[in-house]
Structures are given as C-alpha cells and as structure tokens.
Amino acid sequence: MNKIVIGRYLPGDGWVYRLDPRTKILITFIYVLALVFTNNWVPYVWATAFLILVLALTKQPLALYWSGLKPILWLIIFTVVLQIFFTPGSPVLWHWGFLRVTTPGVVNAVYVVIRFVLIILMSTVLTLTTPPTSIATALESLLGPLKKVRVPVAELALMLSIALRFVPLLLDETQKIMNAQKSRGMSFSSGGPIKRAKAVIPMLVPLFVGALQRALDLANAMEVRGFQDANQRTHYRVLKYGHEDYQAAAVTAVFVVVFALLVLHFG
Amino acid sequence: MAINFEQVNFSYGQGKLAQPVLKDISASMPSGEITAIVGQTGSGKSTLVQHINGLLKPDSGRVVINDFVLTSQTKEKDLVKLRAQVGMVFQFPENQLFAETVLADVAYGPVNFGMGKEAAQAAAKKALQTVGIPEDIWDKSPFALSGGQMRRVAIAGVLATDPEIVVMDEPVAGLDPKGQADLLNLIENLKGQGKTIVLITHQMEQVAALADWVVVLHHGEVAAAENPLALFNRPLDWYQEVGIDLPRPAQFAEDLHQGGWPLGQRPLTVKALASQINQEVWGDE
Secondary structure, eight states, X not given: OTTOOTTOOOOOOSGGGGSOHHHHXXXXXXXXXXXHTOOSXXXXXXXXXXXXXXXXXXXXXXXXXXXXXXXXXXXXXXXXXXXXXXXXXXXXXXXXXXXXXXXXXXXXXXXXXXXXXXXXXXXXXXXXXSOHHHHHHHHHHHTGGGGGGTOOHHHHHHHHHHHHHHHHHXXXXXXXXXXXXXXXXXXXXXXXXXHHHHTTHHHXXXXXXXXXXXXXXXXXXXXXXXXXXXXXXXXXXXXXXXXXHHHHHHHHHHHHHHHHHHHHHHO | OOEXXXXXXXXXXOGGGOEEEEEEEEEEEOTTSEEEEEOOTTSSHHHHHXXXXXXXXXXXXXEEETTEEEOTTOOGGGHHHHHHHEEEEOXXXXXXXXXXXXXXXXXXXXXXXXXXXXXXXXXXXXXXXXXXXXXXXXTSOGGGSOXXXXXXXXXXXXXXXXXXXXXXXXXXXXXXXXXXXXXXXXXXXXXXXXXXXXXXXXXXXXXHHHOSEEEEEETTEEEEEEOHHHHTTSOHHHHHHHTOOOOHHHHHHHHHHHTTOOOSSOOSSHHHHHHHHHHHHHOOO
C-alpha cells in the first residue's frame, strides 16, 4: 500500500515545496494543456527539459519518480499497442489481417508515451509536494469566482478536505479490522468466488459502522464549535503568493513563450 | 517456553523509507503464565505481539510459538494453523463486531477454524457464559449493546476458538472500574485454565497484581525481561529512562523511603505495603 507514489504527499524541503499550491496547480494545468498542442519532437524536448528542471527543484530522488511510473507501465503499453496497430496511414510497414503497423502509427505511439509520462510526472510533482488539504484550499481559492454564479465552492472544498482527511484514517481502520478478522480465521485466499465475496462482509460492516460513527462525531465536533456556514469562514492557513511564486511565474512564462514559438515553427 | 522471540528484527516500509520498529528482540513468554508487555507509546509493543499470530512476520530472526516456527519465509496459508492456537484481542475489539446477532458474531471464529455449525454454536455459548453475557441478549444485534457489553462480546469472539495462547492489547482501556475488575478477573480465570496470556498494558498496578513475567520495551529493544518484583526494585532513574512508572504501592514506599522511612524491598500490592508498614511500626509479630 505504501509503494504508490502517484497522489501521495511526501514532506521535503525542495524549492517547489515553498510555492503556493495555487501556483503549482496552475503551472500543472498550463503544462498539461500545452502538451496537447504539439506533435513534434522539438517542443517535446523543450517540455522534457522544463520537467527535469521541476523534478530537480523538488529535491526528491529520481528513483522515486521512476517507481511512481512503474504501476502505470501496463497502461502505457496498452496505449502503445493500440496506437501502433490501429493507426491508419501510409507507408504500411507490416500487416496481418486487420492489424497493420504504419509509420504514423509508430510515430504517434512514441509521442503518446512521451506525453503520458510527462503529464503523469508533472501531476506527481504537484501531489508529492503539496499536502492534500492545501490542494483543497487552493482549489477553493481558484474556483472562488464561481461563487458569483451560486456554486457552493466553499462547501465543496470543505467536503473535499474532509474526505481527504479521512483517507488515511480509513486505510488505518481497514488494516486494523483486517488484522482482527484474520486473527479470527478470516481468509480471502481460500474457497470459491461466493465464499470469497462473503468474506468481505466482516470487513465492510465494521468499516462502515466506524466511518459513519466518525462522521457523526465530526459533525458534532464542528457544531459545538459553532460551525454554520462554510462561506463565512476564514482559513487557518492563508494563501499568499511569495517571491518564489513570481519566480515560478516568470520561468513558466518563458517556458510557454518558447514552447509556443517552437510549436508554431515545427508544428 | 510457550513463545520465544529469537533475534527478531522488523521494520515498517522498505528501502529508504524503512522505519525499524523491533531491533534484535530476544524474549520469552512462559507457558501457562501471564506475561505483561510494557513500554512507552511507540516502543513496539503492538508490533511485537502481532508476530505471535503471524499478522506480521519478522524481517530476520524467528518466533517459536509452541511448535510453530514463524520466519520471514512462512507461507500465508500455514498461518491459519497458528491463528487457531492464538487468540488476539486488539485495542477496542468492539470495532470488529459485524454479525446480525451476538451469537453469530461469536461463532464466526470457530466456524472459520473448521468447526461444524452445531459445535461452533456450542463453543460460542460457552464463551459468552465465560465473559458473563446474559442469555437474553444472545439474539440481539451486537450494535444494540452497551460499550462494556460489546467489549465482552468481542472478547468472547476470540475465546470461542479455545486458543492456547491469548494476547490482549490494552483490554481494559475505556472501561468503567467494575468492567475493568471483571475483565482482570477473567484474565486470571483464563490463566487458571492453563492458558498462556500475553497482556499489553500501561497500568503498572495491573502488572504488579497480575503478571508473572514482564517484558519491557524501549525504542524497539528489550530493556528488561524479569518478574515484577525484580522489575519494580530497580534504581529510580531507570524508570525515567524507559518511561514507565512504579505501581502506586511501590511509589508510596519509595516516597516513605525518601522521607526517612526505608521499608526495604518495594512492595507490589497495597497488602504487601500495609504489612511492611506494620512491621516497621510494630516490629515482628
């Protein structure tokens, strides 16, 4: 369970960690968006260089990112196979029945892999260097304008951060209940499919009971401390752009401008 | 020796993120007796006892439980044999209740370990009687019971498989004084039936009153393994270092000592303390 890198926060002291979460979300968004506009290797080289800079600024070992990519290797291989065998065009390099390998197919496959890896790595940087609660706060701030059209942004952000807060708790709880039932002889690995499915009940019932109980306790705890309306609330952590954010904005602007020029020139 | 830890090492996580929790643990928990495991929060107590029924396997070293040998190589499917011998009562065991009736919940373990339906019901009824759950609530939902009753039903669920070894992780936490006393009584009765008990606790009075043997953990290492009398007659700064207290009678005697009334060996129980004071005041009778 603790091998998963994607989506996980890992404390550190790299430069990226000091950025405002909003900056990181915006940069990730811009980066992913930019990659959609190109199908040429030159802009990709430039985008890769930018990513390497970002990775270096997180001060986390590269091996960590590599292990983060491994779980999605199969997804990548699957996409590559689809691209290689099902892209029409010429010249046809090889064919068998309805399967054919074309030059555009191979080229596309290569670009898809690169795009995939770059996007995954950039999003991993975001989640790896930003605590989930900060992401929730940042989203609330970024989506703030939607309040004008009556979207309950503050409530949604609160729900999001509560949900995120419960994830490690529930994982922990699951482990505990699993241990307790294993000690009482529960086994997931024996018997037919029906027996195995039934084995889940002694896990799920206590988990739900516990989660509901926790939710009620939390609601009470919030109410006794005077919670009424998420809109009127201030935050313990006030988001504020610092000079790192301006530096990041400048670097990103340079990246975007050069990237755009490269795309215009090479396609 | 019922349970023997031999140079056991264990870490959570792997590689760079590995956090060593047990470091070269060698300790025994004698058969048919009550062994208390004590130590500060985070000293590795819960991790240690989870090796006794194979929920965790040692990274290196081995654990011998009766005639079962647990190493890093032990296969998952062999562990069922071990778990049938070792009952494990976790902290707040009431969180593991799930079935529609009290009786069905308690019978869950026996059924898993291969008892027929009838036999499992009989075992469940016996266990419920042992923990003192009255017959008229056997068919109720376990979620309709009071906290103390839920705790006892959960413990019955562990005892129903008639394990030779019973491990309890802070079983009295959160119970009222009566509930605590009942549970401690139950533990003594289990010992009377010849079971081996391993008890994690923070209350040194319980250790003094119940335990035959104590293993003290400190930062994942064995700081002491001895009987309670020896344990509570160590130099004072040692307790500070490993972060445990003296039982109250022993602390009282220590306070008297510092006030100029040395009583000799520190007493473990109020009774022993009283007789020592008597002796000091009135001399031998």
